[in-house]
Amino acid sequence: MENRGESQLQERLGRRLLFFPLPLQGHINPMLQLANILHSKGFSITIVHTKLNSPNPSNYPHFTFFLIDDGLSENSEASRNDIISLLTVLNVKCIEPFKQAMSELLADSSGDPIACLISDAILHFTTAVCKSLNLPRLVLRTGGVSSFLAFAAFPLLLEKGYLPVQDAKSAEPVKELPPLRIKDLPVITTSHPEKLYRLVEGMIQETKASSGLIWNSFEELEESSLVKLRQDFQIPIFPIGPFHKHFAASSSNLLAEDHxxxxxxxxxxxxxxxxxxxxxxxxxxxxxxxxxxxxxxxxxxxxxxxxxxxxxxxxxxxxxxxxxxxxxxxxxxxxxxxxxxxxxxxxxxxxxxxxxxxxxxxxxxxxxxxxxxxxxxxxxxxxxxxxxxxxxxxxxxxxxxxxxxxxxxxxxxxxxxxxxxxxxxxxxxxxxxxNLCVQPGGSSYESLKSLVNYISLF
Structure with missing residues (x-):
């Protein structure tokens, strides 16, 4: 499906949305898919992005792109070998460049007024910046709801001794998170486990402080997890996935596909x-x-x-x-x-x-x-x-x-x-x-309608 230009949209909403993806392939793809979905609903789109794994603007002529310095150019290869260190560094080094970018974009009166920022959940530093500029911040979590609940349970898991994972106990069940066993907990081998715990804590806290949470998932797939999420997170929640079923996005792959x-x-x-x-x-x-x-x-x-x-x-x-x-x-x-x-x-x-x-x-x-x-x-x-x-x-x-x-x-x-x-x-x-959930009357179709209405009120 071709991307539709703004002039072809049935209704222009006269509002601009800012998107800030985490610069990793599995996070860039769903963020740009979401941008395409909301563009097709009448919003103008600006993608704020880092030098690291920069998306190709020529694949998205209907978006505006705004590059910020991530401070990683010299050591990105070293950081990439330890993904937790990379994510930790991004949450520090991007603060000032991001703040400057936001100020510039908000001061620009030539385009549509900005409604909100949609940020990757892991880029938790964006909360404070948006708050200082009085800009609503929605969060896209690019993983599943079930794994997010496991991240949210880290304080409990640490308290009960499930974390850090011990090989001798790894096959035992986590009674508080069925069907998970200790070996299924969402950790990563890192020489700095405390960095992982701090990163997860920042993601969870600042998601709870956001104006809303968007999911590339659907009610019928993660129903029980969504029930629990709504109990624990008192913010509007929008499961509108699968994203690619709404809109066939242009390729945002960082590697060339072999056809x-x-x-x-x-x-x-x-x-x-x-x-x-x-x-x-x-x-x-x-x-x-x-x-x-x-x-x-x-x-x-x-x-x-x-x-x-x-x-x-x-x-x-x-x-x-x-x-x-x-x-x-x-x-x-x-x-x-x-x-x-x-x-x-x-x-x-x-x-x-x-x-x-x-x-x-x-x-x-x-x-x-x-x-x-x-x-x-x-x-x-x-x-x-x-x-x-x-x-x-x-x-x-x-x-x-x-x-x-x-x-x-x-x-x-x-x-x-x-x-x-x-x-x-x-x-x-x-x-x-x-297939059914994205059709008129389906759970994701209705959730997307709610999201568009919600953003239109900002």
């Missing part, structure tokens, strides 16, 4: 292919990479595998693969650096998605009715994988290390056995709900 994925899929049988992608941040050891390769080969199912440059510690790309590995597959394997994921998941040849369970990937798989094999890496992915495998039961989790034998067995469970058929039936049932 040979689609022509290769066209030659495969229906529901026969395993699509493998571990997202835009995770990195794995070379030994695990080789186990994945041999596990896929031994399964004898065709596979499309996204091997992002930087996925393998200490390797540029495919160098660790044994000589002749790809040739030995006899055309059954196709490896690319990045794939057009929505197109891939919608392709009739795809029978399962082996995923890291980032929220965008999890939601996209549900929306296309594709069963999942779950290998979460850190933070909310751990919660999402547990919900996929043990609450919604639309996937199977691969746990306790990667071995080719285990990988082959899990692929066969999902692709060939009765359990896989039952998983497919359940995910198709959820897919139907995802």
């Amino acid at each position: 040979s994925s689609i022509s290769w899929l066209d030659k495969q049988a229906p529901n026969s292919v395993i699509y493998v992608s571990f997202g835009s941040i995770a990195a794995i050891e070379e030994k695990d990479f080789l186990e994945v390769a041999w596990g896929l080969a031994k399964s004898r199912h065709p596979f499309l595998w996204v091997v992002r440059p930087g996925l393998i510690h200490g390797a540029e790309w495919l160098e660790p693969l044994p000589e002749g590995f790809l040739e030995s597959l006899d055309g059954k394997g196709h490896i690319v650096k990045w794939a057009p994921q929505l197109e891939v998941l919608a392709h009739p040849s795809v029978g399962a998605f082996w995923t890291h369970n980032g929220w965008n990937s999890t939601l996209e798989s549900i929306c296309e009715g594709v069963p999942m094999i779950c290998t979460p890496c850190f933070t909310d992915q751990l919660v999402n994988a547990r919900y996929v495998s043990h609450f919604w039961k639309v996937g199977v989790q691969l746990e306790n290390g990667l071995s080719r034998e285990k990988i082959e067995m899990v692929i066969k469970r999902v692709m060939e056995e009765k359990e896989g058929e039952e998983v497919r039936e359940r995910v198709v049932h959820l897919q139907e709900k995802a």
Whole structure:
């Protein structure tokens, strides 16, 4: 679908919205999708963004872009190796540049008056800046509601001794957060755990202090979590997802998509292919990479595998693969650096998605009715994988290390056995709900209408 220019909109609302995405792929995508949705409802859009992972303005000619200095240009690579340090630094170094940008934008009388800022929940410093300028701040949380509730429970989890996670107790249930076990809590390996706790505390506190909370989720998927959220957060809450079902956004991928994925899929049988992608941040050891390769080969199912440059510690790309590995597959394997994921998941040849369970990937798989094999890496992915495998039961989790034998067995469970058929039936049932919720009268359709009306009052 093409982006509609402002002149083609049925009704211009004469209000401008400012958006400030966190500069990571999984956060930029939903923020720009939300901007497209609200632009289609009549708002003008300005995207405030950092130098790090800057979006490409030429993909969004109908938006205005405003660059701020993030102070990361010299050491962004070092920070990126420790994601918690990067997020902590952003919340400090962006304060002054962001404040200056807000003042400039608010003083500019040439365009539509600014209604509010929509900020990523992790950029919690934006609360104080908006307060000082008397500008309403709404929050977009780009993960799921269920994982957010686990983050909100950190003080309780620390008090009860669930955190920090101890390996000896990791399989025990967290009674206060079913169906999670201790090992499913949304933590990340970091040399500074106190930074993680402070970052989460800032995100939760400043979300509670915001004028409203927007979700790329829907009532029918996370109903019980949304009930709990509304009890604990006394602010307006708008679950309007799945975003990509409202509006086909232009690509905001930071890596070039390889469309040979689609022509290769066209030659495969229906529901026969395993699509493998571990997202835009995770990195794995070379030994695990080789186990994945041999596990896929031994399964004898065709596979499309996204091997992002930087996925393998200490390797540029495919160098660790044994000589002749790809040739030995006899055309059954196709490896690319990045794939057009929505197109891939919608392709009739795809029978399962082996995923890291980032929220965008999890939601996209549900929306296309594709069963999942779950290998979460850190933070909310751990919660999402547990919900996929043990609450919604639309996937199977691969746990306790990667071995080719285990990988082959899990692929066969999902692709060939009765359990896989039952998983497919359940995910198709959820897919139907995802399609209905964005239709007139559906839960997300109505929630979006409420959001537009709410913002129009600012």
